[in-house]
Amino acid sequence: MLRFDLRFELREFPFIAAGEAPNGVTVVEGPSGAGKTTLLRLIAGLIRPEEGSVSLNGRALTDTTAGVFVPPDQRNIAILFQEYALFPHYDVSGNIGYGLRARNLPRAELDARVERELERFDIVSLAHARVTELSGGQRQRVALARALVVEPAALLLDEPLAALDPATRDRVRSELAAVLRQVDVPTLYVSHDPADRELFPGKAFHIDRGTLTQLL
């Protein structure tokens, strides 16, 4: 369970959000500029709220009244960034293994786990490809593999289909949905596309001008 109760001053309006996300996908929808990305950054610890708290499975990650702030590298919350944010100076394997290197895994185990992700996402042939040479759909798979290989305690997806052309988007959407249904951690899926909402009919939030409300 991911719990958050946050207040953060955006330039044009205050961002106010309180809610809970259970294991599985929770869609966060709303127009662009409403504060969806801000929510993800606050939960991941990339920015600090003026006031508020974030907790994951009972562990306090942010709590301004108690003076708690766990830095992002110690939260084990993975993000799938909108443009995927692949490291251009690493090949596909290097990108996927990056989080395992951060955890100082032995080389053999690291290689084995990267190999497993490459097979799972059907990109074994791309293991040593430069990420700048990949198609949009391939980049997305590498980014997802990189996020999931570390077995994160929560997963945040920031408009994961927005960077794709419409033809690729529908195919990748169903691929992504199949993968995410197997991920049993709180997963926030930010989107402004109604088609995403249909795919994940569970709980959903709506953000407009910095204010979060729960749908359903």
Next chain:
Amino acid sequence: MVALAAAILIAFIVVPLAGLFFHLDPADVIAALRTTAAQEALRLSIVTTFSSLAITLLLGTPLAYILARATFPGRYLVDAVVDLPIVIPPAVAGLALLLAFGRNGTFGPLLAALGIQLSFSTVAVIMAQTFVASPFYVRAARAGFAGVDRTLEAASLTLGMGPLRTFAYITVPLAAPALIGGAVLCWARALGEFGATIMFAGNLAGVSQTLPLAVYLNLESGNLPVAVVLSVILILFSLIVVVTVHATADRRSI
């Protein structure tokens, strides 16, 4: 007309430099390089320029990163201060260093009490070089760091890399062309340093007489062949630098 103007300026740069090579007599080269003064100057230039480069990298890298990333009141003032040594005449920089760290300078009594005398020493050469050359590195590094996509650093952090390792694995490699280009320019500027060095460190053989100072001294004392040989060495170093900077700049634009 345009081509003519361009040709005149190019010729103005190339002709005198090429002329130096015509003054070069192979017999002079060997004779000049055999003199202890030339050897000392070469050794001193290498030791001091790499020392000032090391200091600049050590202190200038954090500064460049802060200037590229942090927003704080007075940032533009700090930016301006960093750039100042580029436009200050080196002789003025040397005088300022002398009045600050010289025996009769502001910190003179304090340094004397600690048994340290900076002016007219090799350390003074390194200080003068760092003063005039470090901005070239800091400026380039600042631009390089500013060009690194912050989302990539955020991705690294959320994948569990701490801030220092993120800096080492993501920020530095992606800014590397700018960092290398800046370091090379900084080293070249330190190698050519003359004005601030002669004011603050003097012109003592083996202590503060670097290559440019040795060129000047040999010319003054009528020893033209040695001055020419040392000048040619400096030109060759500079050529290597220019080629390196252009090569890294080309790689960046691909």
